[in-house]
Amino acid sequence: MIKFRLATFLRPKQDKSRNFVYGCFVTVERARNTLSIDKTKEAAILAQALPYMLRYDHRVVVVKYGGHAMGDPELARAFARDIVLLRQSGVMPIVVHGGGPQIGKMLDRLNIVSEFKDGLRVTDRATVDIVEMVLAGAINKQIVTAITQEGGRAIGLCGKDAGMVEAKKLKRTSMDPDSNIERIIDLGFVGEPADVNPEILYRLIGEEIIPVIAPIAAGKNGDTFNINADTFAGAIASAMDAKRFLLLTDVEGVLDQDMKLIPDMDIEKAQELIDSGVAKGGMIPKLETAINAVKSGVQGVVIVNGKTEHAVLLELFTEHGAGTLIHQTGEIGDDE
Ligand SMILES: Nc1ncnc2c1ncn2[C@@H]1O[C@H](COP(=O)(O)OP(=O)(O)O)[C@@H](O)[C@H]1O
Ligand SMILES: CC(=O)N[C@@H](CCC(=O)OP(=O)(O)O)C(=O)O
DSSP: OOOOOHHHHOOGGGHHHHHHHHHHHHHHHHHHHHSOHHHHHHHHHHHHTHHHHHHTTTOEEEEEEOGGGGSOHHHHHHHHHHHHHHHHTTOEEEEEEOOHHHHHHHHHHTTOOOOEETTEEOBOHHHHHHHHIIIIIIIHHHHHHHHHHTTOOEEEEETTGGGOEEEEEOOEEEEOTTTOOEEEEOOBSBEEEEEEOTHHHHHHHHTTOEEEEESEEEOTTSOEEEOOHHHHHHHHHHHTTOSEEEEEESSSSOBOTTSOBOOEEEHHHHHHHHHTTSSOTTHHHHHHHHHHHHHTTOSOEEEEETTSTTHHHHHHHSSSOOSEEEEOTTOOSOOO
8 A cells, every 4th residue: 555645745825724724713702702692602612613623734534424414405515514614624524425325226216126245235247337327426426516516626536536446356255054164255346445545635635625535446457346435435544544534324323232322432342342243234344444444543433423414513623522433442532
């Protein structure tokens, strides 16, 4: 994996984002003196964001935007606004999106039957064409358009662009309980990232552009692979040494055996939840992705409800954050 220094691609002009943050603070402080009590409260909320803006200033934040969080147009607009606000305040957001439910709808319309094994879509040659069309075509451009409409500059990509991600076929096995023989599960054109070359991403964020990435990549021989969006986003977050990696899903965060939200945990605890069966179904790949990302240098991974309006801002720019923070053992994941 090729690692690039962020500084190589940053231009001095980006210092204006720090000025923007300071400008916000000064404006809010001035407003506090002149506005009514209610307005002062609003201003106080804005001012509260300042230390968090400084914490993430010029740092990469990878946001995985899942298909379940995309359904409602108002939520989609709020998401795009959050991403533009991050960029304007000096953060370097990178969006990796899914679109499982949207792929399902298109396959239904085309009468193509689709089956999941271990949470992954079995993907034959006809299916992979549809998956690429929906993810890298329709959904990718919808997100780019939404960000543009909110005043940001976004470029849509998939793993194939500029050779960013090389895929390999995902090998899955399962133990047959009767014969005790390990069997290969063939998922067809389902892949995993084999190599990530983030150069193009450093160039884009250095130009203050927001990359929006679909989880599709080509293998060595040119075959197209369908990659689970959580896994793909984790590989991007690791390659970019992200300060934060947010996984937007359809629950408040990770729940314990009493269905209570776990606000933060280290990677050992995350592994325990998988081993004990408290984390099930779609939560297992999310926690596995979070553990791998933290082990490879991402400072904190947050699993958060993407159906809450402005979930991204609440998590990054408020004191209590939101969802479940997963971090290295003995750390709380928000140093520096
Ligand atoms: N311990 C747990 N805490 C929270 N959610 C859990 C847990 N175990 C299983 N889940 C399930 O994981 C789901 C999220 O995974 P998934 O459906 O794959 O999300 P997405 O489509 O957003 O990627 C939740 O809707 C919930 O049903
Ligand atoms: C291999 C595999 O299962 N790929 C996923 C890719 C999209 C995805 O992961 O979307 P969400 O994040 O919305 O679930 C799929 O075909 O549905």
